Amino acid sequence: MxxxxxLTSHQPVSPDFSLRGFFQRGGKTGDHSDGWGLxxxxxxxxxxxxxxxxxxxxxxxxxxxxxxxxxxxxxAHIRKATVGDVSPQNSHPFTRTLWGETWAFAHNGDLKxxxxxxxxxxxxxxxxxxxxxxxxxxxxxxxxFETKPPVHVLAEFLYSLSxxxxxxxxxxxxxxxxxxxxxxxxxxLYWAHRSFPFGKVELLDLDMSIDLGEFNSEDESMxxxxxxxxxxxxxxxxxxxxxxxxxxxxxxVHVLPPTPVCxxxxxxxxxxxxxxxxxxx
Amino acid sequence: MxxxxxLTSHQPVSPDFSLRGFFQRGGKTGDHSDGWGLxxxxxxxxxxxxxxxxxxxxxxxxxxxxxxxxxxxxxAHIRKATVGDVSPQNSHPFTRTLWGETWAFAHNGDLKxxxxxxxxxxxxxxxxxxxxxxxxxxxxxxxxFETKPPVHVLAEFLYSLSxxxxxxxxxxxxxxxxxxxxxxxxxxLYWAHRSFPFGKVELLDLDMSIDLGEFNSEDESMxxxxxxxxxxxxxxxxxxxxxxxxxxxxxxVHVLPPTPVCxxxxxxxxxxxxxxxxxxx
Numbered sequence: 054m055x056x057x058x059x060l061t062s063h064q065p066v067s068p069d070f071s072l073r074g075f076f077q078r079g080g081k082t083g084d085h086s087d088g089w090g091l092x093x094x095x096x097x098x099x100x101x102x103x104x105x106x107x108x109x110x111x112x113x114x115x116x117x118x119x120x121x122x123x124x125x126x127x128x129a130h131i132r133k134a135t136v137g138d139v140s141p142q143n144s145h146p147f148t149r150t151l152w153g154e155t156w157a158f159a160h161n162g163d164l165k166x167x168x169x170x171x172x173x174x175x176x177x178x179x180x181x182x183x184x185x186x187x188x189x190x191x192x193x194x195x196x197x198f199e200t201k202p203p204v205h206v207l208a209e210f211l212y213s214l215s216x217x218x219x220x221x222x223x224x225x226x227x228x229x230x231x232x233x234x235x236x237x238x239x240x241x242l243y244w245a246h247r248s249f250p251f252g253k254v255e256l257l258d259l260d261m262s263i264d265l266g267e268f269n270s271e272d273e274s275m276x277x278x279x280x281x282x283x284x285x286x287x288x289x290x291x292x293x294x295x296x297x298x299x300x301x302x303x304x305x306v307h308v309l310p311p312t313p314v315c316x317x318x319x320x321x322x323x324x325x326x327x328x329x330x331x332x333x334x
Numbered sequence: 335m336x337x338x339x340x341l342t343s344h345q346p347v348s349p350d351f352s353l354r355g356f357f358q359r360g361g362k363t364g365d366h367s368d369g370w371g372l373x374x375x376x377x378x379x380x381x382x383x384x385x386x387x388x389x390x391x392x393x394x395x396x397x398x399x400x401x402x403x404x405x406x407x408x409x410a411h412i413r414k415a416t417v418g419d420v421s422p423q424n425s426h427p428f429t430r431t432l433w434g435e436t437w438a439f440a441h442n443g444d445l446k447x448x449x450x451x452x453x454x455x456x457x458x459x460x461x462x463x464x465x466x467x468x469x470x471x472x473x474x475x476x477x478x479f480e481t482k483p484p485v486h487v488l489a490e491f492l493y494s495l496s497x498x499x500x501x502x503x504x505x506x507x508x509x510x511x512x513x514x515x516x517x518x519x520x521x522x523l524y525w526a527h528r529s530f531p532f533g534k535v536e537l538l539d540l541d542m543s544i545d546l547g548e549f550n551s552e553d554e555s556m557x558x559x560x561x562x563x564x565x566x567x568x569x570x571x572x573x574x575x576x577x578x579x580x581x582x583x584x585x586x587v588h589v590l591p592p593t594p595v596c597x598x599x600x601x602x603x604x605x606x607x608x609x610x611x612x613x614x615x
Contacts, residue, residue, distance in 0.1 A: 257574055285577070288569030293538055296566070 055145065055161045056085050057242065058129040058283075059227045061234040062275035063303035065095055065123035070263050072129060073118055074256035074283045079108025079131035082258040087139045088132040089114060092146045092157035093124040094231030099155050100124075103144035125302065126234055128227045130159040142179035146227075147187050149175060151194060152201040154230045158187040161280055162223025162239065169218075172196065186218055186226075204233065204299055204307055211235060212297045212309040219295065227278065234300040236278045238292035243282050245289045246305075248274045254286035262286070274303040336426065336442045337366050338523070339410040339564075340508045342515040343556035344584035346376055346404035351544050353410060354399055355537035355564045360389025360412035363539040368420045369413040370395060373427045373438035374405040375512030380436050381405075384425035406583065407515055409508045411440040423460035427508075428468050430456060432475060433482040435511045439468040442561055443504025443520065450499075453477065467499055467507075485514065485580055486588055492516060493578045493590040500576065508559065515581040517559045519573035524563050526570045527586075529555045535567035543567070555584040 058075045060068045072091075080086035086107035093100045100122075108114050108131050130145035137143035146157040160183035167182055174195060175188035193214060194207075201207070211228075215237045218224050224239040236242055249272070251265035269275075278300075282289040292298065299307035339356045341349045353372075361367035367388035374381045381403075389395050389412050411426035418424040427438040441464035448463055455476060456469035474495060475488075482488070492509075496518045499505050505520040517523055530553070532546035550556075559581075563570040573579065580588035 255574060257572060282570075282572040285572050285574045288571055289563075290569055291538060291563040291566050293536060293566045 054085075054135060054163070054223075055130055055132045055159075056083065056280040057159055057161050057225060057227050057278070058127070058280075059229070059234055059236065059278040060124075060127040060275060061229075061300040061303050062125050063273055065125050066269070066273070066275060067121035067123050068127045068129075069118040069121050070256075070261070071277055071279075071283055072127075073261060074258045075129060075279065076108035076111075076114055076118075076131065077256075077258035079111075079114075081109040083131070085131040085133040087134040088144045090130045090132075090145045090159070091117070092126075092128040092148070092159075092229070093122055094126040094157075094229065095124045097231055099148065099157065099231060101146065101148060101157065103141060103146070105139050105141060105144060126229050126231050128157045128159050128229050128234070130161075135163055136182050137180035140179065143181045143184070145183060147184045149187065149191050151191055152198075154201070156191075156228060156230045158183075158190075159227045160186060161225040161241075164218065164221040164224065167218070167221040182222075183226075186224065189218070190214060204301070207233075208235070208297060208299050208307045208309055211237065212295075215239075215297060216295055225280065232301060234276075234278070235297065236292070236300070237297045239294060241280055242278060242292045243280075243289040244276055244278045244292065244298065244305075245282070245284075245287050246274075246276055247287065252286060254284040256284055257282065276300050276303065276305060335366075335416060335444070335504070336411055336413045336440075337364065337561040338440055338442050338506060338508050338559070339408070339561075340510070340515055340517065340559040341405075341408040341556060342510075342581040342584050343406050344554055346406050347550070347554070347556060348402040348404050349408045349410075350399040350402050351537070351542070352558055352560075352564055353408075354542060355539045356410060356560065357389035357392075357395050357399075357412065358537075358539035360392075360395075362390040364412070366412040366414040368415040369425045371411045371413075371426045371440070372398070373407075373409040373429070373440075373510065374403055375407040375438075375510065376405045378512055380429065380438065380512060382427065382429055382438065384422060384427070386420050386422060386425060407510050407512050409438045409440050409510050409515070411442075416444055417463050418461035421460070424462045424465070426464060428465045430468065430472050432472055433479075435482070437472075437509060437511045439464075439471075440508045441467060442506040442522075445499065445502040445505065448499070448502040463503075464507075467505065470499070471495060471509075485582070488514075489516070489578060489580050489588045489590055492518065493576075496520075496578060497576055506561065513582060515557075515559070516578065517573070517581070518578045520575060522561055523559060523573045524561075524570040525557055525559045525573065525579065525586075526563070526565075526568050527555075527557055528568065533567060535565040537565055538563065557581050557584065557586060
């Protein structure tokens, strides 16, 4: 199995803090050490890199994070190979062109007895069930929509098709063209909203904390998505089985099936503490 | 391994909704099917039951939930046996008396090369590393404090001792005397705060939702704790490695080590949706 990470932001931001924690799971706090990949979208351009080394100890990962690369949309993946060799053509994110745009796709899960047809425009290059699912989805999208449909139509289509594919196994995935970020959950995927007032958060996988308020302005809004929460100090909302969420420019714009808004009302912590003689130390 | 669940509330409430989801993991959505146990504290009295059947299909579990038992503190456990037989004496929660009070203890994890001494007052009855750890902790508490110390002293002591024990493996646990609920995380444990305005939440493990606002008054405050989040529609905050939290009567009263307050600021969802042409369906 693998793990997924994504970020979508109103303005370009560096995902290096979150990625530092995420990459620890690529060989240190997790055994997803068979490769890592990162798709960075900025100004409509995709920068993609994939490696077959363990993220946590990979020199290129370290160097990349030190440059604090800025992007409005990020899709990252750390791999634990189950289907397909450890090789570049089996590394996520996979990319394909559709409706004149480049899309990146990363998957967490295993699909069994899954042998769908794909069009000649979307043939897999590697051996993974993940790339095959991506090609199948894009074959179906291309044959159904000549041009990019409105977001809610795209979301409904992907929601139904993903439910079909999920019958073959675990199918958590991230898909993005740099503007839209689509997250589908079949078993496990979390999202967190980072917005004003930003607070201090700590990585769960590394002894490192950051005050997001120092780095973000009042009008910044971003969402992070991950297979498992990355931080303490902020709230993570689990997605349900079969749920699909669409984000656009740091906002959440569509949810299927309809779901209650994640209940994140403010807590009057001072009053909560003060009502007891023991305060937070 | 096992899974843990706890609830602490300002007033007696029925945990049946959350437990319905939790018990699904005892044999249906999870393989923790080697037993289940439930400690219900109400008016200072403990009602304990443990069973060696799978929670999700156990008639007694179903009947219990139908009675909607009310309690101010709840500690529940579903077991996947790793150390010790599937037998009543190895079923969590374990209970012991200390400082004239009855305490319940439930553990998720495995401790390796763990052979601590225990006093004659706290001898294990079963074979689990869990009960041994509980007896070790209580032996140390009883020899250190003649009477129950203030909460922050108790928290500091348990925090240090739990760090020592965690060197032997995974040591997530819940401990309660009905007033205090203590949660220690060595690898994975989440908490969620339920308070006014209550919202609609959906179970992740069962097709069931509830509007908590219909069942709870404005002054109600409760926390739920679980190995993995149980619902969508509310925010879950992951605890860090080594973290210990103390709850009392539906409030969080102590956290070690000091941590940023979980950032749960309200989102102006209407504005977020309205800025796009697609609205939530």
